[in-house]
Amino acid sequence: MTSAPLEYYLMLSAVLFCIGTAGVFVRRNLITILLSIEIMLNAVNLAFVAFGRMHGRADGQIIVFFVMTVAAAEAAVGLAIIISLFRHRESLNPDSFTELKW
Amino acid sequence: MTPLLFAQIVLTLFVFIALLHSAAGMVWFERRLAALLQQRFGPTRVGWQGLLQPFADVIKLMFKEELRPKAADALLFALAPVISATCAFAAFAVVPFGGTTTLLGLLPEGIRLQVADVNVAILVVFAISSMSVYGIVLAGWSSNSKYSLLGGLRSSAQMISYELSYGMALASVLLVATSAASATPVDSMSLTSIVNGQDGTWLHVIPRWFIFVQPIGFLIFLTAGIAETNRAPFDFPEAEQELVAGYHTEYSSMSFAMFFLAEYVNMVTVSAVAADLFLGGWHGPLLPESLGWIWFLLKVGALLFFYVWMRWTLPRYRYDQLMAFGWKVLLPLSVVNLLATAAGVLYFQ
Amino acid sequence: MFYAFAAVAVIASLLVIAQRNPIYSVLLLIASFGALSGLYVLLEAPFVAVIQIIVYAGAIMVLFLFVVMLLNAPHEDTDFDERTHPLLRPGPMRLGGLLAVALVLELIWALSVGAGAGRFGIGAATSVAAIGRMLFTDYAFAFEVTSVLILVAMVGAVVLARKEGAR
Numbered sequence: 040m041t042s043a044p045l046e047y048y049l050m051l052s053a054v055l056f057c058i059g060t061a062g063v064f065v066r067r068n069l070i071t072i073l074l075s076i077e078i079m080l081n082a083v084n085l086a087f088v089a090f091g092r093m094h095g096r097a098d099g100q101i102i103v104f105f106v107m108t109v110a111a112a113e114a115a116v117g118l119a120i121i122i123s124l125f126r127h128r129e130s131l132n133p134d135s136f137t138e139l140k141w
Numbered sequence: 142m143t144p145l146l147f148a149q150i151v152l153t154l155f156v157f158i159a160l161l162h163s164a165a166g167m168v169w170f171e172r173r174l175a176a177l178l179q180q181r182f183g184p185t186r187v188g189w190q191g192l193l194q195p196f197a198d199v200i201k202l203m204f205k206e207e208l209r210p211k212a213a214d215a216l217l218f219a220l221a222p223v224i225s226a227t228c229a230f231a232a233f234a235v236v237p238f239g240g241t242t243t244l245l246g247l248l249p250e251g252i253r254l255q256v257a258d259v260n261v262a263i264l265v266v267f268a269i270s271s272m273s274v275y276g277i278v279l280a281g282w283s284s285n286s287k288y289s290l291l292g293g294l295r296s297s298a299q300m301i302s303y304e305l306s307y308g309m310a311l312a313s314v315l316l317v318a319t320s321a322a323s324a325t326p327v328d329s330m331s332l333t334s335i336v337n338g339q340d341g342t343w344l345h346v347i348p349r350w351f352i353f354v355q356p357i358g359f360l361i362f363l364t365a366g367i368a369e370t371n372r373a374p375f376d377f378p379e380a381e382q383e384l385v386a387g388y389h390t391e392y393s394s395m396s397f398a399m400f401f402l403a404e405y406v407n408m409v410t411v412s413a414v415a416a417d418l419f420l421g422g423w424h425g426p427l428l429p430e431s432l433g434w435i436w437f438l439l440k441v442g443a444l445l446f447f448y449v450w451m452r453w454t455l456p457r458y459r460y461d462q463l464m465a466f467g468w469k470v471l472l473p474l475s476v477v478n479l480l481a482t483a484a485g486v487l488y489f490q
Numbered sequence: 491m492f493y494a495f496a497a498v499a500v501i502a503s504l505l506v507i508a509q510r511n512p513i514y515s516v517l518l519l520i521a522s523f524g525a526l527s528g529l530y531v532l533l534e535a536p537f538v539a540v541i542q543i544i545v546y547a548g549a550i551m552v553l554f555l556f557v558v559m560l561l562n563a564p565h566e567d568t569d570f571d572e573r574t575h576p577l578l579r580p581g582p583m584r585l586g587g588l589l590a591v592a593l594v595l596e597l598i599w600a601l602s603v604g605a606g607a608g609r610f611g612i613g614a615a616t617s618v619a620a621i622g623r624m625l626f627t628d629y630a631f632a633f634e635v636t637s638v639l640i641l642v643a644m645v646g647a648v649v650l651a652r653k654e655g656a657r
Contacts, residue, residue: 043492046601048533051496053597055503057590062507064586070512070558074519077550078503081526084542092533097621100538101629104621107545108636112643114550118557119650125561126653217513261618264540271548275520278552282513282559294556301552330618 048089055082069121069131073114080110160233164405165195167445174446175453205394210285217283222396225276225403232269232410235262237333239423239434262332263311266414267304270369274300276403277371295460296371302467303368303375309475310362313482314418317354320486332414336422350421355482359419361475363447366411368467370404373452377460412444413437420444492532498525512558516551523547537618 055078062075084103091099121131128135169184169192176183184191209218274297281293318335319326327334339349352359368375416422420440423433458466502522509515523546530539625633 043532047492047496048529050598050601051499051529053601054500054594057594057597058500058503058507060593061587061590064590066507068512070554071507071509071515074512074515074554075507077519077546078506078522081523081546084538085526085529088530088533088535088538092535097624100535100621101624103535103538104541104625105629105632105636107541108640111545111550112640114553115647116643116650118553119647122557122561122651131561217517261536261540264537264544268540268543268548271544274548274552275555278555278559279517290559294559297552297556301549 045089045093049086052082052086052089055079055085067132067134069124069133072133073117073121077110077114080106156233157230160230160406160409161402163409164402165199167405167408168195168198170445171449171452174449178450178453199398202394202398207394207396214283214285217279219396221276221280221283222399222403223276224279225273226399226406228269228273228276229403229406229410232266233406233413235265235332236410236413236417237336237422238413238437261330263315263330263335266410267308267311270307270407270410271301271304273403273407280400295377299375299377299460299463299467300369300371302464303365303471306361306467306471306475307365307369309472309479310358310365311418313358313475313479314351314355314362316479316482316486317351320490332417336417336424339421340424348421348424348426350419352419355419355478357474357478358482359415361471361478362415362419363444364471366415367448367451368463370407370411372404372408372448374455374458375463376452377457377463408445408448409441412441412448415444416440492529495525495528495532498522499529513555516554516558520547520551523551537621
């Protein structure tokens, strides 16, 4: 079973990253925006593991380990923020939070 | 098709069918044992000693009408039992239940009685059991009824809380398995190598099972396993008296059967993994290694007996007591166990 | 094999950003993570593959699902025109979508021009023990700092999600 060349993995990572970016720009639902950020982080993870495999070292996987941990922390805090925002305005649309006054 | 490949395929099918039958057997076993513990007889009329009772139950369930509440989300409602059942079966794919065997000399070389020997087998079991939370949470949500939603959320919160102690108990046993306490210390997380590290005896009398090195770890693992599979005394989310029937209130007929299949197969998987990690798997005196699966079945049977015994003896934990126990007692205990094991491994190196 | 996993990952991600119902988005993202986990196995990183399932698909997504269910997240945009799909609406959203498409085309062009620069070496698959060893020697400081980070995030999440006025 011949594995795909490195470029294919990088292209896939780029495509996923752009899908995530498009999601952040286009969607008007806070939770979906957070999900798109997770897609972007995963695309980056894929690129790291692919490069790590190219060099034959474990560094790629270790960086991925840290990225996953940071993503978990960021998702938890982001969701807590969304919960408190929702409690205040009863809406998940970022356009309803345009005023600086709480 | 080489004979080895054919044997592998047959083995995979055999494991699947055996798990199905083990769930059916558990239905009978639980009802008989519950009855005997309560000083009555239980099902004795359908077939010899009531052994055909589960099949009668399945036939009854198949003929029941499959209901679906109108406000329920159709796709998720149908998907949830499938996820539960799939994860339950998939976790058994990496669990070895016997040593190498040549099937009475029919094969040119031995195959291991395991569907897939993966290098990270312990983590795979852990990963798949953490996926089974989704079946329950989706079942609770898609039924669109308050009892189901509450039951589903509570049940999944319980499962993810006890997963932490489960994981730490696994880590402690892994430490022991790669240390000098095992017969063949190998830097791998494959279940087969862990079981092979329990071969032989200390002082010719005590078998080298890891339960003697990690007694607290074993208890933590079993407790967390019981909580993971939502069995008594941790079955508040599906208790009949409290929440109608929790997350599977709105399910009937075969979907309901799939949830119960998933629960029993999960029990069997937890018992099988515990037998592999702590009780020496298929190693035992008097039998050659190719017949080791008999010992394995005996050990799993003993653990299942313990499971059923627990259910019909202990009262149920209330939900807040359950969560307090998981976070305030079991988690610190498992961390201390891990640290103590690490210290012990370093000291006795 | 690669094409199967890659196709599932891309299609699932596209559907994530195209779905209206946030619960379907979360479930499709889990499917995408599963496909990525398969890709990690193909890249001979089984540890990362399993960790991806345990941490991302098994814990973080459960958190998302809980929040979506508890907030009873309404379908998007009740004050917007519901008939047009988000990707086709005028204004900054369409510009954002076009920018993303432009980004993807540029990246693919850049990667195909530089083809042949890197090849997969014959490096052996790294075992979990090797990863553990490196974590505790080369990256020990980052490891400890990460644990502090998680503690801070945990405290922050609890404080932020508390009801106002409740002690």
